Amino acid sequence: MIQNNQIKTALYIFSIIAIIVGLSIFSNQKWGSKSEKTIIPGTIVIESEMTVSQFGETNGLSNSLLKQIFNLKSRPELDNKISLYGSEDAIKSLVTKKIALSAEESSKNWKKIALKFLFWFIVLLSVYMYLKNRRVTARTRNILLLTSVFVFGIVLGSDPSPMGTVKDAIYLFAASHAVFPPRMIALTVFLLLVFLANKYICAWGCQAGTLQDLFFRLNRDDRQKAVIWRQFKLPFVLTNTFRVAFFSIFIITAFLWGFDLIGKIDLFKIYNPMRLGIIGGVFTAVMLLLGLFVYRPWCHLFCPFGLTGWMVEKISLVKIAVNYGTCIACKKCANACPSTVMSAILLRDKKTIPDCFSCYTCRDVCPSGSIEFSANKRTKPPLGHFKKKKQEE
Secondary structure, eight states, X not given: OHHXXXXXXXHHHHHHHHHHHXXXXXXXXXXXXXXXXXXXXXXXXXXXXXXXXXXXXXXXXXXXXXXXXXXXXXXXXXXXXXXXXXXXXXXXXXXXXXXXXXXXXXXXXXXXXXXXXXXXXXXXXXXXXXXXXXXXXXHHHHHHHHHHIIXXXXXXXXXXXXXXXXXXXXXXXXXXXXXXXXXXXXXXXXXXXXXXXXXXXXXXXXXXXXXXXXXXXXXXXXXXXXXXXXXXXXXXXXXXHHHHHHHHHHHHHHHHHOOOHHHHTOGGGGGXXXXXXXXXXXXXXXXXXXXXXXXXXXHHHTOHHHHHHHHHGGGOSBEEEEOTTTOOOOOHHHHHSSSSHHHHHHHOOSSOOOOOOOOOHHHHHOTTOOEEEESOOOOOOOTTHHXXXXXXX
16 A cells, blocks of 8 residues: 555656646747846957957957947947957956846846746735635645646746846856846845745745645655655754855856856756756756655755845744744644754754745644744743643653
């Protein structure tokens, strides 16, 4: 019986992956062939005696782009000496920035991006209102997660994403010293959502996060026991140390060699499978497999927005808190939590609180209704609260 359940679960998960890949290819074709990859210019050739027009021909730059770069008002200005516009280093820097920003602009499907943000606000608000005073059944949770995967991943694609706003902003600046204003606005919006409601965008709106969450939940039976092997809770000191180290390596390689390390293993590209590549495909398979046994491995180990959001969630207005006045110290919330965060919130025996993805698992299993997702301030348990309960038992 157990083996049958394992086979059934494995086939179910493989079927979901196949459907995601197939529908994502179809969806990307329907949206068009615009590149979602940041294009950074290579070596720029410049000689002081060149005219602007000659400079453009040598470096493959169109006249319209030259006019934009050098703010030219008329066609005759294309015959000006390139040296009139500054030193070689200044011109190279200017051209690199302008080309990078132009590539960013042309690679975006603004209609799709606007639609995606609209749906983010609608879905996140709807989920919040629906779950505010309700317990979440396993079936309801999976439907909500699957809906997010379908809408924000399959239909609306890998880009934009919360992760991309951090990763692409750093890589673009490292490679060309350019800042793309729309991306910074998007990052501000995402961080504002984290500030308003603790990691809510990651919990219910991130196409990669919800996919991992869904796989983790599918590997559980009706008693919340793992179907395929066992599930683990990695220590936060381990996951966060790794995440900080990985993020640091990404920044160093981006600034020193212009290498987009995260771009090679971007989990979000499962929704743009034609751009995964061999390395990305293998990494994605490993992450999804690991996600059956470890809660949101990409978020805890690799995601730059996961790290950034974790710092912002320290001041979130609405978050998980415990009412110790009614808490019976059973610790069911900490045991049911897919990570170590609820134990830290409940016991308050550590200074550092791990990432909380506002999944509501703790609140669902609490027999006394003492877990709240509200603006109430987190307090520490009364002295001896849990020892007293143990003595009573």
